[in-house]
Amino acid sequence: MDYQLAWQSFYQEINRADEDINLAKASLYYAQAEYPSLNIEDYLNKLDTIAEEIQARLPQRRYPLKVINTINNYIFDDLKFKGNQQDYYNPANSFLNEVIDCRTGIPISLSVLYLEIAKRIDFPMVGIGMPGHFLIRPEFEEAGIFIDVFNQGEILFQQDCAERLRQLYPQPIKLEPRFLAAVSSRQILARMLTNLKYIYLNRKQYSKVLAVIDGILMLFPDHPNELRDRGLLYYELDQWDKACLDLEYYLAMLPNAEDADMIRLLLAKIR
Template sequence: MNFSSARQYFYQEIQQPDEYIDLAKAALYVAQEEYPELDVEEYLNALDTMADEVGERLPSSRYPLRVIQSINQYLFDDLGFVGNQTDYYDPRNSFFNDVIDRRLGIPITLSLVYLEIARRIDFPMEGVGMPGHFLIRPAISEMEIFVDAFNRGEVMFAADCQDKLTQMFQQPVTLRPEFLATVSKRQFLARILTNLKYIYLKKQQIEKSLAVVERILLLFPDATSELRDRGFLYYQLGYYPQATKDLQIYLENVPDAEDAMSIRWLLKEMRE
């Protein structure tokens, strides 16, 4: 499979209404641009098998905490899935096939393994985009519990989330409702891609950064900051007409942006 057909499959998957997007497929299409030979079905089958094995262990009384306990035992004790503490910024932590193969990932991709198994055993869960850390929770409105897939499925309550934020930001953080808001499937995929984008930017891999930003813009065509970033990346690659177009649209949308002056200077430089 070539790069553009993986992109095409990704695009087709995210064209559907949000609730119909298959997160596992979409995440595997993201990985397929990196691994053109990747067999998506093989990984979907692996998730089916995992779910079947969890299903066999479920207690007859399916209390949410007992279901979570069964998933935790299977994923973290039996299979040995673990958060990659030593090399958090390895791009493989963001590629879903690598996460399944290596049993190693970051909060959002380990959450995806968890969500996909939970969905297959009819225990729907949803992503929670807490600042700086990703959690999941059972999709049961009266139940305020959270699961941290990066820390072996630790069960947390709102107060624990506040402690976690305080610990991460090394200063007292007041828990606001939006910190524990559930994310849409598009937002979930954008968060995986944003992780990859920063990894590639840090490594100065401009073409790979551009490929990631293009996919974020497929998810959110009106994301002005991504449009600006794509303009900068085009500029760095010497694609001046494309860079000019993106940066001009950005300025039209955000004329009083903090970086407006430097962007006008850049546009002038490209014209000359």
């Protein structure tokens, strides 16, 4: 598929009510920009097949823990999906087609796989945007459990999440209720694209950074930090007019931002 058409398809998929966004399709559409020959239906069928195999293994009484254990056994024991500990910052980890083919990924991409499979067996789950480590849980909060898909579907309770947070950050961070709140499909996609953004930045692949920021802005058109970052990137690439537009818009939204004076200096140089 053509590069621009891939992003256009992504936009069409997300340009609807959040609950109607198909996470798998949206993830595969932005992957088509990187993999032009990617066939969306092939990968949706692969997800369907995995779900059908799990459906056939489910116990008659579908208690949440039994359903989760059945999913875990098939995905992690039989199919050998796992977190990519060795090459965590490989951009392939953020593309659902690569996750399905290579059976490895990072927390959020593996979580999208799990969410899509759970949806197909009528066991709805939601994403949990805990800082530094994405989790999922059953849609009904009273279950009181969280799933760490990156770590073989490990079942966590709230105190385990607090401990996981302590392991991630050198300075103590108190587990706040908002850290365990469900996130929207748009937020999940934005987090996946943000991972790619920083990977591409570290690799100095600036054209890909721009494309990914554009994708984030399709999800959240007035996100000030993304507009600022795109403007700064345009500045580095000597695309002055585009830099001015984004940076001026950023200042209009956040005139008292901590970096506002620095942005004004850059704009003065451009003008």
